[in-house]
Amino acid sequence: MTAVSSLSGPTDLPFQRPMSDVRSLRDRLRTDVTDQLGARLRADGNAERPPLGPLQRRQLAEAVLRDSIESIAQKRLQAGLELFDADVEQRAVAEVLAELFGAGRLDPLLADTSIENINVNGAEHVFVKHADGTREVLPPIVDSDQDLVHLIRTLAARSGIEERRFDNASPVVNFALPSGERISAVMTVTARPSVSIRRHRLRRVNLAELRENGTLGRGMESFLTAVVRARKNVLVTGGTSVGKTTLLRALASAIPAHERLITIEDVFELGLDQDPAHPDVVALQAREPNLEGVGAITLSDLVWQSLRMQPDRVIVGEVRGPEVIPLTNAMSMGNDGSMGTLHASSSAGAFTKLGAYAVQGPERLTLEATNLLVASALHFVVHLELSPDRRHRVVSSVREVVDADGRQIISNEVWRPGPDLQAAPAAPLRSRTLDDLLAAGFDPELVDRYRE
Incomplete structure (x- = not known):
């Protein structure tokens, strides 16, 4: 033996x-x-x-x-x-x-730093996507569908601060592993159980590192650093898997260490509370209802609660519902420098999404009222896209929010997509905004060199 x-x-x-x-x-x-x-x-x-x-x-x-x-x-x-x-x-x-x-036979895949996404469709079909965009079919990580369900159930049961169930009564589950990977799984609503795993390869990252890997240039690095230090409110937008959470982490790296941050997420991903660069962080996570259908804590609930916790900034991992109203209220109530992410196909499309989400809230704000709130709270929208070869992520557009005019948000695209989709300088900033960014260390010569 x-x-x-x-x-x-x-x-x-x-x-x-x-x-x-x-x-x-x-x-x-x-x-x-x-x-x-x-x-x-x-x-x-x-x-x-x-x-x-x-x-x-x-x-x-x-x-x-x-x-x-x-x-x-x-x-x-x-x-x-x-x-x-x-x-x-x-x-x-x-x-x-x-x-x-650990994570069973998933462990070797999670240890492979080149792998970014893992999809398992039933026991036999394992597909991975690497950071360079290449895809690969791998051998099974379980012996049966039952083993796959058991593995996810075990991981979900010990995830985070709250047990997340995965069974016939709760056939959909989303949670994060302690190492940061986000897992989404379904059963009984599909012919066979299915699992999707999103790995964040850059758990601690700053804007300089994103410049080095080609996500942004020196001018954009200086610009975004000044945006954070000038306490401008920012919304990071883009499609699925374009690096919104990674850019949010990088923006947060420019926040002074003495500031108190409250992060709010559906599933813990940001990990700022585990970063020694930010000693005063409280991470909040939404809670699902129990078997009786009670006890749920929504993102909106947590945003309202965060305002009572004396934050310097509120950071919402992903805005995808009526929490847009308390978040924009937080941004306009002295918590300048707050941030969040949003799924949108363009920087301009973010405003339509915000209006659609706001109408879902109990306040039932009209589009006109929502636009007034957004225009008074939000300063910049920073948009990410995949490069033309689909192998890299780039900041492609930045919009400065100027005002609201009825059913429209007025904004200037101060950085717009260049030939390779990476953002190039475009419309000038408002003079007051430029003064704020200059005072926060923005170097316009880097932008002038780009134009040359």
Whole structure:
């Protein structure tokens, strides 16, 4: 028999082994461990003892696995059955530990820094998209649809500060892993379970690093840095997977360390509360209703709550509903320098989206009233796109919000897409805005050099 403590990960093991034996043993071991861990947690709760820490949980799991391996071997000997090979035991134990304390056979994919998106359609079909835009079909990460559901259920149950259920009653789940990957999964509303995983390769990033990877130029770096330092309110827009959250992190890197930030998200992704560059951060996450349909906490609820928490800035991970009203109120009530992201196909299209979201709120604002609120609160819209070769993300447009005129938002496109879609200087800034940015360190010579 193999000592659990000496096991290496499942990807380090030989692949020439009877998979049916591995699956059978793994399923038995998984049941033993989850039953005993669950019993221990319930006993601790009943006795009002402190819960086990991560290290203690793993040590208990390893002890249970050792006992289970020994018990199974004795029963097979008594029944006259052949013992499992040592490498079968090793693979089964390693897979159980990976499921309990990692992401199972997803771990090698999550460790691959070149992979950006992972899509799993049923047990057999695994598709990945790399950061350079290339796509690849990979071997299965689970043995059955049931295993896929079990894996996601296990990961969801221990995600974040709130357990997220994944079962027939809750067939759709969205959550983030501790390492930051965002997982979206569905079951029973599709023929087979499906999982989509979005990896944020740049968890801590600044504008200089985005310049180095081609997302923006020196002039744009200086401009956006000054926008943040001048406490202008910013909305980052773009399509799916164009890097809105990454740019939001980079903008936040220009915020002075002494400022108090409140971040608000549907699922934790920004991670500013884990960044030592921002010591005073409170991260808030929306909460789903319980089985009785009560207890939900919406993004709108959290934005209103954030205003009572003495923030210097409020940052909303993604605006996609009526929370646009409390956010714009926050922006116009002394919390200048606040930020958020929004799905939109263009910088101008952001205003239509904001109007559509605002009408969903309990206030039922008219488009005219919404536009007045947006124009009084929002200063800039920064738009991201994929480059023409689809391999890079670029800041393509920046609009300065000027005013509202009935059903229209008046704005100037101060940076517009160049030949390669990367933003080039366009309309001049308003003189008052330019003065604010100059005072915050904006270097217009960098823009003049671009024009030359």
